[in-house]
Structure formats: C-alpha cells, structure tokens
Amino acid sequence: MGTKGRCLVSSRKDPDVSKTGQSGFSRRGFMQGIGVGSGALGAGILENEAQAAPPPGGFSGPGGVAITLRINGKPTNLTVEPRVTLVDALRNTLDMTGAKKVCDRATCGACTVIMSGKVVYACSVLAIDAQGKDIQTIEGIGSGNKPHPVSMAFVHHDAQQCGYCTPGFVMAAKGFLDRTPNPTLEQVEKGLGGNLCRCGTYVGIRQAVLEAAKEIKGGKNG
Template sequence: MPKPKQPEQTSSGISRRDFFKSSTVGAVSTALVSGVHGEGSSVEVLGPGEVGIKLNVNGKTRRLRVEPRVTLLDALRSELDVTGAKKVCDRSTCGACTVLLDGKPVYACSVLAVEAQDKQIVTVEGLGTPEKMHPVQKAFVENDAQQCGFCTPGFVVACAAFLEKHPNPDIEDLKKGLGGNLCRCGTYDGIKKAVKQVAAEGGINA
C-alpha cells in the first residue's frame, strides 16, 4: 500500500487552497505536498484512485479508503461518521469544521485526509460528552452560547484551543483569537461570556 511521505514540520498541513494554487494538473500527488514543504522529490505518487489510510481520531485509530482529493472533513463526516465538525463554507472561511490537529485548531475542510495521517485529530466529540462535558462545553450551555447550533461544534473546539493559548484572555485577544469562526444566529454574546467563565473558573483543565 503506498504511504505518503509526511512533511517534517508539524504544521497544520497544507491548505486545500494552497494545494490548488500549486496544482497545475488535475492529478493529485504527494510531490505537490512535498513541494509545498520544500522537501525532495523522491516521494510516491498517490491516487488518483482510492488509497488506504489510517487516521487517529479522538484517540482511536481508524482505517479507511479514500481518494487523495478527499478532505479531512469529508473523511470524518462521510467515511467515519464523525459528524460534529460541520460543512458550511467548505473554503476556510467560517470555521464550522474546526478540529484540532496535534493540538492546533485547523479548518478540516482545507486539510486533505491523506495529510492528516500520523497526527492526533480531536473533534468536538473528543472533548466531552453530554454526560461529561469539557469546561468549554459546559460554559456554552450555561451561557446559552448556541442557538441553531450548527456553528457551535467548531466554536467549541476553537474556544478550547484559544483558552489553551490564552488562559486569561482580554477582549482584544478574544476578538482576534476567535475571529475565524462565524455564527449566523448571533450567539457571540453568549460565547464571550462562556470564554470568560472558563477563564475565571480555572481554565480548560479545571
């Protein structure tokens, strides 16, 4: 089974937009991937048909077959039935698909599934359950930081990552740090209160 060579950096992986920018032909290959990361050219070509991959999702190793063009978001939702991350803009704009990749928040719509191998993927389902909620999830409920709830999973993941980096955020930190997620119903006020509450109650590990 061909295995893609992994880039050495533990960055969020290439974005699909960068990928398309670099791509001059329709065929998908890891040569493009390594090109983006400035590595050598001695890599195997993946696809265009399905390839077998392994993804570590919420602590479990999952095996699946996908075409190399399949995004991490589609792989999670359509192949693995992990549907917490939502597909909204599908273009790195709205943040509804935010997941953690090795602890860093990324837009799963703009990471290829093949690129997420050998990384720890955490979705909103991996943070907590209705019975045992993560502090951010609990604060979202208590401050009514959701209405229709479609942006909520992405926001919860983004807030958890944000609070990890900014345990005591001020309003300017919050505006910038959570500016990558959009809500249509207008739940920002509840989200601000939820973030402040988590910080005041000892942070995300409390």
C-alpha cells in the first residue's frame, strides 16, 4: 500500500513495474542517456535508436515526421508530429482504438500497452520514442475466434461494466501475469494498482486475474 498526497492509495504499481519516467522510455531519459553515455553503453543505445529514428544529431519536427513503429509484430509506417503521444498515434492515426485516452497524464491506465515487455501508459510515451520497440496492444493479443485468456476471464467474472477501462486493465493484467505467473490476491491488488475503473468492477477483476493465471499456466490458450 503506497501513499500519494495525503490520501491512502494503492493506485501505483511497484517501482520496478513503473510505467513511465524511470522505465527508460521517456524522451528525457533518452537524452540523458546520450549525455552521460560517452562509453560503450551510450553508444549502443544511440545506435539502436538510430536505426529507426529521424536525423541523428538534428531535430525532428515541428511538422510531420515519417516513423516506423513495430506494433503487434508488424512494422507500421506513419507520419506524426514529434509531440504526438503513442496513444494519440494509435487511436487517431492508426485507428487502433482499444487503448483509451482518459486522464492523459499517466494516472488511470486506460491507455496501457506493453512495450518491449514492459507495461507502459501510452499517453506518456511519445510516438517517435516508441520506435525500435516491440509494441503490443489489445488488438494484438488473442485472435478473433480465440480471445486471450485474460480477456475471457474478464467475461467469466463480469469484470467490466461500461468497459472503457477494460482494454487497459486487460493489458496491465497480461503484463503483470507475464512477470508474476503465480500471483497471490495481494500481488494482484498491487500489480493492477496503476489502473482505475469508475463503474466499480474491481471485485470481478481480482477474480478474473487469478483465474487467467491458472488458465495460462494450464496452457489452455497460452
């Protein structure tokens, strides 16, 4: 149980599963990496980023920039302004609307996607900074006739009402179970503390995530 402000909260994930800032994907983090990294590590980062990134040493924008994002295993070309966030690029440019824009400042988790194995808030990642990463969205897990076990568990336990927070929760749960395949209830409550629901579906969500863990382990759908 963490604290934020003066109120009791548990709406943040553990520091090790933080979705933003410290996770190394922010633009600021990248720039700091370059500044400090005169050694091999820094150069390595720069080289990897450079494969897909716009002019090295120069700057991007302010107009549209052609970028390539690897989304659900497929390289996807698009043109966005450098200031456009990943969630806006997904929703407005690519018509991938599973991730929702709700708080737009890394609080509620409705825009959750998985980026190179880490759960991130897509509202707080710039699209151009997502180049070179493996981006997994709700559209990329499961298939039309075989939904992902987490999605199925949400149905079985009625873990959704209006459903607007649901895709974010499903992605957060998937990312959580990838790291924590045998969770306790307490771990579920902590691990999904970075997502918020307004209709009040947490009772179903707790059960759904525990069930999904068993399903995935049993290899049914895995």
